[in-house]
Amino acid sequence: MATRKPSPDPSVEQIDTGFLDSLVGYNARRATLVIVDAFLRNMAVYGLRPVDFSVLSLIGHNPGITSRQLCATLNLQPPNLVGMVNQLQTRELILRRPHPHDGRAMGLHLTPAGKKMMKQAEVTAFELEETATARLSVAERKTLMQLLRKIYV
Amino acid sequence: MATRKPSPDPSVEQIDTGFLDSLVGYNARRATLVIVDAFLRNMAVYGLRPVDFSVLSLIGHNPGITSRQLCATLNLQPPNLVGMVNQLQTRELILRRPHPHDGRAMGLHLTPAGKKMMKQAEVTAFELEETATARLSVAERKTLMQLLRKIYV
DNA sequence: TATTGTTATACTCTATAACTATA
DNA sequence: TATAGTTATAGAGTATAACAATA
Numbered sequence: 001m002a003t004r005k006p007s008p009d010p011s012v013e014q015i016d017t018g019f020l021d022s023l024v025g026y027n028a029r030r031a032t033l034v035i036v037d038a039f040l041r042n043m044a045v046y047g048l049r050p051v052d053f054s055v056l057s058l059i060g061h062n063p064g065i066t067s068r069q070l071c072a073t074l075n076l077q078p079p080n081l082v083g084m085v086n087q088l089q090t091r092e093l094i095l096r097r098p099h100p101h102d103g104r105a106m107g108l109h110l111t112p113a114g115k116k117m118m119k120q121a122e123v124t125a126f127e128l129e130e131t132a133t134a135r136l137s138v139a140e141r142k143t144l145m146q147l148l149r150k151i152y153v
Numbered sequence: 154m155a156t157r158k159p160s161p162d163p164s165v166e167q168i169d170t171g172f173l174d175s176l177v178g179y180n181a182r183r184a185t186l187v188i189v190d191a192f193l194r195n196m197a198v199y200g201l202r203p204v205d206f207s208v209l210s211l212i213g214h215n216p217g218i219t220s221r222q223l224c225a226t227l228n229l230q231p232p233n234l235v236g237m238v239n240q241l242q243t244r245e246l247i248l249r250r251p252h253p254h255d256g257r258a259m260g261l262h263l264t265p266a267g268k269k270m271m272k273q274a275e276v277t278a279f280e281l282e283e284t285a286t287a288r289l290s291v292a293e294r295k296t297l298m299q300l301l302r303k304i305y306v
Numbered sequence: 307t308a309t310t311g312t313t314a315t316a317c318t319c320t321a322t323a324a325c326t327a328t329a
Numbered sequence: 330t331a332t333a334g335t336t337a338t339a340g341a342g343t344a345t346a347a348c349a350a351t352a
Contacts, residue, residue: 010217011168011219011252011255015222015226016214017211017226018274020211021302022279022298024188025185025188025192025281025282025285026207027297027305029185031305032178032181032182033228033305034304034305036182049180051319054173061170061172062169063165064164065165065167066333067333067334068332068334069168071164073168075183077322078235079322079337080319080320080321081291081334095225098166099164099333102164102333104333106333106334107164125176126176129176132177132178132304133177133208133304135303136304141177141309144180145180147289147296148297150187151288152183221310224325230344231311232313232343233344235309235311235313252310255310255351256310257309258310258311258351259310304326
C-alpha cells in the first residue's frame, strides 16, 4: 500500500476575521480602544485618565455629588474611587464639603482651578473625539451614540 | 457690615450625565462593558474569556496562523499570549505544528475537540449578542457595526 | 541585523472582605 | 440593621526589557 506524503502545512497569508467582525462586542471593544488611546495621548497634558476626567466632569456638572453617587453612575467600586479622589484633592482640583443632611457623606466640588482646567479639558476631549471619529459624519456620529445607548441604558 | 449666612449646600438628587453622554468613547465603553459582562456569564460554561474565544476563533478560521499573526490581528502583546496558548494546548483545544517555511514559528491548529467546542461556542456567542442587543433591529445592529468599523479599521 | 517565541517582571485595573462612623 | 467612606489585599489585564533560536 502506497503511503501518501502528507500535504504541506500552508502558511496563512491573509487573515480571515469574518466571524469576529460579525460580533457587536468585538467591534465595540476595538473602537473603544482606539478612542481611549487617543484620549490618553491628548489628555496627558492635563494628567487625566478617562476615569479621572469622568469623575471631574460629573463633579463639575453636579456640585455636591457624593462618592457613592459617582460610583453608581460610573459603575466603579467604592474602594477604587478613594485613591482617585484623594489625588484630585491633593492636586487641588476638588474639595470635600460636609453633606447637608447626611453626616456620613461628603459633597464633592471643583475648586476654581478645577473649574478652569475642566473647561479646557472638556473642549480638548470633544475635539479629540471629533478627530478619532473623523470618518463619521455628524449625523452618523449621532446615530452611533443613539445605538450604543440602546445597549447599555 | 452684615454677614450673610452661607446658602445651604444642596444635595444632588438627579445626576446630570449630559456631557459624558455626548462622547462617543464614553458610550462605546459603557456598551462594551455590558456585552463583555454578558459574554463572561454565557461563555463561562466553555471556560472562555473574550480573548480566548477570539484566539480560538481566529485559529479555527485560519489554520496554521502563528502567534505573531494572532498578536498583530488582536492587538495583543506577544508575552501575554504565551500563557493563553499554553493553557489552550493543555486543555487539548489546540496543537502546534512546525511552520512550513519558518523554523522559528509554529502554526496553530484546532484539535477535533477544539473544533467541536468552537462550533457550539460560536453559536452561543452569536445568540448572547442578539440578547444583549435585543433593543436593536437587525438593520440597526448592522449599521452600528459599520459605524464602529469606521473608527478602528 | 531583524524576527519568533519566550521568561521575568512591573504596573495598572478591578474586585472582595472587613472595618468605622453615622443613619 | 443598613449605608458612606475607608483600608488592606488579591487577582486580572497590560506593558517593557532582554534572551535564544532562526531568518
